[in-house]
Amino acid sequence: MAAQETVDHKYVYDFSEGNKELKELLGGKGANLAEMTNLGLPVPPGFTITTEACQAYLATGREPDGLAGQIEAHLESLERAMGKRLGDPQDPLLVSVRSGAKFSMPGMMETVLNVGLNDQSVEGLARQAGGAAGQAASGGADRFAWDSYRRLIQMFGKTVCEVPGEEFEHALDDAKHAKGTHNDLDLDADDLRGLVDAYKKIFLKHTGREFPQQPREQLDLAIRAVFESWNAERAVLYRRQERIPADLGTAVNVVTMVFGNLGPDSGTGVAFTRDPASGAQGIYGDYLANAQGEDVVAGIRNTVPLQELEQLDKASYDELLGIMARLEEHYKDLCDIEFTIERGKLWMLQTRVGKRTAAAAFVIAGQLVDEGLIDLDEALHRVNGAQLAQLMFPRFQLDHEFQPVAKGIGASPGAASGTVVFTSARAVELAAEGESVILVRRETNPDDLNGMIAAKGILTSRGGKTSHAAVVARGMGKTCVSGADEIEVNVPAKRFTVAGQTVTEGDVVSIDGTTGKVYLGEVPVMPSEVVQYFEGSLDPEHIDNALVRAVHRIMTHADGKRRLAVRTNADTGADASRARRFGAEGIGLCRTEHMFLGDRRELVERLILARAPGEREAALAALLPLQRADFEEIFREMDGLPVTVRLIDPPLHEFLPPLEQLAVNVAVAQERGEDVAKEEALLAAVRRMHEENPMLGLRGVRLGLVIPGLFAMQVRAIAEAAVSCARNGGVAKPEIMVPLVGAVQELETVRAEAEKIIAEVVGDSGVEVLIGTMIEVPRAALTAGQIAEAAEFFSFGTNDLTQMGWGFSRDDVEGAFFWRYLELGIFGISPFESIDRDGVGRLVRIAAEEGRAARPGLKLGVCGEHGGDPDSVHFFHEVGLDYVSCSPFRVPVARLEAGRAVVETGGSDSR
Numbered sequence: 001m002a003a004q005e006t007v008d009h010k011y012v013y014d015f016s017e018g019n020k021e022l023k024e025l026l027g028g029k030g031a032n033l034a035e036m037t038n039l040g041l042p043v044p045p046g047f048t049i050t051t052e053a054c055q056a057y058l059a060t061g062r063e064p065d066g067l068a069g070q071i072e073a074h075l076e077s078l079e080r081a082m083g084k085r086l087g088d089p090q091d092p093l094l095v096s097v098r099s100g101a102k103f104s105m106p107g108m109m110e111t112v113l114n115v116g117l118n119d120q121s122v123e124g125l126a127r128q129a130g131g132a133a134g135q136a137a138s139g140g141a142d143r144f145a146w147d148s149y150r151r152l153i154q155m156f157g158k159t160v161c162e163v164p165g166e167e168f169e170h171a172l173d174d175a176k177h178a179k180g181t182h183n184d185l186d187l188d189a190d191d192l193r194g195l196v197d198a199y200k201k202i203f204l205k206h207t208g209r210e211f212p213q214q215p216r217e218q219l220d221l222a223i224r225a226v227f228e229s230w231n232a233e234r235a236v237l238y239r240r241q242e243r244i245p246a247d248l249g250t251a252v253n254v255v256t257m258v259f260g261n262l263g264p265d266s267g268t269g270v271a272f273t274r275d276p277a278s279g280a281q282g283i284y285g286d287y288l289a290n291a292q293g294e295d296v297v298a299g300i301r302n303t304v305p306l307q308e309l310e311q312l313d314k315a316s317y318d319e320l321l322g323i324m325a326r327l328e329e330h331y332k333d334l335c336d337i338e339f340t341i342e343r344g345k346l347w348m349l350q351t352r353v354g355k356r357t358a359a360a361a362f363v364i365a366g367q368l369v370d371e372g373l374i375d376l377d378e379a380l381h382r383v384n385g386a387q388l389a390q391l392m393f394p395r396f397q398l399d400h401e402f403q404p405v406a407k408g409i410g411a412s413p414g415a416a417s418g419t420v421v422f423t424s425a426r427a428v429e430l431a432a433e434g435e436s437v438i439l440v441r442r443e444t445n446p447d448d449l450n451g452m453i454a455a456k457g458i459l460t461s462r463g464g465k466t467s468h469a470a471v472v473a474r475g476m477g478k479t480c481v482s483g484a485d486e487i488e489v490n491v492p493a494k495r496f497t498v499a500g501q502t503v504t505e506g507d508v509v510s511i512d513g514t515t516g517k518v519y520l521g522e523v524p525v526m527p528s529e530v531v532q533y534f535e536g537s538l539d540p541e542h543i544d545n546a547l548v549r550a551v552h553r554i555m556t557h558a559d560g561k562r563r564l565a566v567r568t569n570a571d572t573g574a575d576a577s578r579a580r581r582f583g584a585e586g587i588g589l590c591r592t593e594h595m596f597l598g599d600r601r602e603l604v605e606r607l608i609l610a611r612a613p614g615e616r617e618a619a620l621a622a623l624l625p626l627q628r629a630d631f632e633e634i635f636r637e638m639d640g641l642p643v644t645v646r647l648i649d650p651p652l653h654e655f656l657p658p659l660e661q662l663a664v665n666v667a668v669a670q671e672r673g674e675d676v677a678k679e680e681a682l683l684a685a686v687r688r689m690h691e692e693n694p695m696l697g698l699r700g701v702r703l704g705l706v707i708p709g710l711f712a713m714q715v716r717a718i719a720e721a722a723v724s725c726a727r728n729g730g731v732a733k734p735e736i737m738v739p740l741v742g743a744v745q746e747l748e749t750v751r752a753e754a755e756k757i758i759a760e761v762v763g764d765s766g767v768e769v770l771i772g773t774m775i776e777v778p779r780a781a782l783t784a785g786q787i788a789e790a791a792e793f794f795s796f797g798t799n800d801l802t803q804m805g806w807g808f809s810r811d812d813v814e815g816a817f818f819w820r821y822l823e824l825g826i827f828g829i830s831p832f833e834s835i836d837r838d839g840v841g842r843l844v845r846i847a848a849e850e851g852r853a854a855r856p857g858l859k860l861g862v863c864g865e866h867g868g869d870p871d872s873v874h875f876f877h878e879v880g881l882d883y884v885s886c887s888p889f890r891v892p893v894a895r896l897e898a899g900r901a902v903v904e905t906g907g908s909d910s911r
Contacts, residue, residue: 019034095257287309293349362554393415439459568586635732
């Protein structure tokens, strides 16, 4: 957004002017308020200030030209429509000022309610409230008005002027203590007048000025505060966690206030058109009589289930159910709805496509297909690999020994055990030390976001499925139990009590986010139903499990849509077998160096210590049958599927004791007069081979060229194992991968030797062996056209390609400075977790294009960790690779994302 804006640029839209497609401009809340208005639903009148206005304000530090006049014009229009003026002492119009970005960020930005109240209009509000009830201004009306005023000062002070929120909370607690109550509703009008005076003094102490009495000043400052909250620390942290772009800005919604705190015939609530935790159809939500909306979300008082509204106000309940059904059919998805009832009149305050758990995402997608609202392509689009990975996490294995000590609301599924902590700061501190923690609070608020991210699970004693803790935890895939009101939480004392027992900080608890149950101690876990399904122990066609059936249905569709094959990284027969059950279509990376560990280290030492050709040949001859047996096992497990075997890659000294340790051992043995001839020879070899930077030294193809016979032994073992498999009735499809090639001449030299061995071993067995290379050195990517002339396939080793492309060592930098790079926004996500499309990704694209130009039939794959990352899988689909390879556990994730990549690029069935 340019710093200078033309005064005729449209920054403000009435609700009647927008629609749900304008989320980029009006934010999600504003676009959906407009959509509901256009549907004829009961929405309080209002207007939206666009994200463009926010972007301009953040860029220049001032409101763009023309914005103030447009706000004034829309405010005057709103006043005419309502027959009231903002802050009129006799009959005030009050408005809420609410944030609303394109993507939902629950609780991360600011809201100010009751804007327009001051020392005069509070009296007018009381008179009007009493008159609307058909009576003179009563104690109830007075109470409502002064309660509304204290809420404005509290929210305005904290949001707009950065007054510490706990000071207002302490004053409220003092007022309740003086009254001898724990319930806000027991405070009468006089108590609340006194609380308003206390709040004003707090405001004056921290700001140096009286609470502003001019309604328009209140409005302008509140709008500015919402703009600035886009860059508040918690909002930045949440965007980073959810990968929301930082340059979107937030819209601001100015909405006529409707009041749920006018008495027992008023209230507020949140409803879901389906259960956001399980996906089950039914009536789900929370309701709180005589309350405003923030009371529900903040979990200050425990709500009642939405169904109880039928007994309290059947007319509003029936109207709400009709609107819910209409919205779900209109949006073709689970809808999250906020509403207020003001003296029997239902008002819709917000709707959005609701956040849901991973399980609910799959179940709801399947249900909507059955109902004819969406097709299978759309169902596939609505789930993702991160959700599928969550469903594969273990669950509690319970027996008679484990009895729950409390039960709350299962707000976000999962099984989590950890050390109890009571503050976000402590959660972050212990998590950084590698400890699993459970964050325990009465209720969470947006300032707890750091701790919620760090924790394995969240447990609160207040709130429901729509509380802050529940909504944020579901969005992050964190296990959460909320509203466990049997638990008495004492944060200052760092303990909670339940069932006569005291749990202090440092004790271990376990929480089940599906059942809502809380256990003392650590509960063992067992495989999830989804993992059991992938491993073949659950038949999705013959069990009563909606989740497994939904996963099976969507995975089947994904497999039918995807172009990319999915292989696995496996070094043993057991890994290969499990990956195949998970749907792997071959092995994309078999690391041979892992086969040289354990009992075989002694043979490797003999190879390293060998000084004469005969000694080296003897060591290789001893290793040959062991390597052959390894490959025979893997070929048997992957019968008929391709297996890419990487020749030994790391430097040989990795198989030897560390230099420092070996030197100390030799020195001690010499001091004792022991025979250390062998150890001295080993130490000499380690010193001879020592490198300052071994990852850039003698490894990979360089090792194969320097140590005669090493690669030849491995090639022979692979070829002999393949022939053995064929002779025993199996089918072996070996692909030999030469690592760390940077120049075509290196590959040509290795290939020439390998082809002679393969021809000698294979004979007329019918076994075919491909020879290719791993593209992991930037130079290899940039000379891929040359290298392709000697390679039948490329496999991109994106771990090393990322290290060399960025010029840093993964082992050293992730803990050293990545946290700072993420904090500063230099990284949106670690380049080792999701591929750097602009840099490393460009190298992949160049190599793919130039390699195929030189050899049109060149097979292309990837075997780095990125092969199982959802976003990276989409990139590899776009680039045109033939397959991705990943760890066995991530094979289903890659299969799902490969199918989604086709759907999201508008492709058709291609397999």
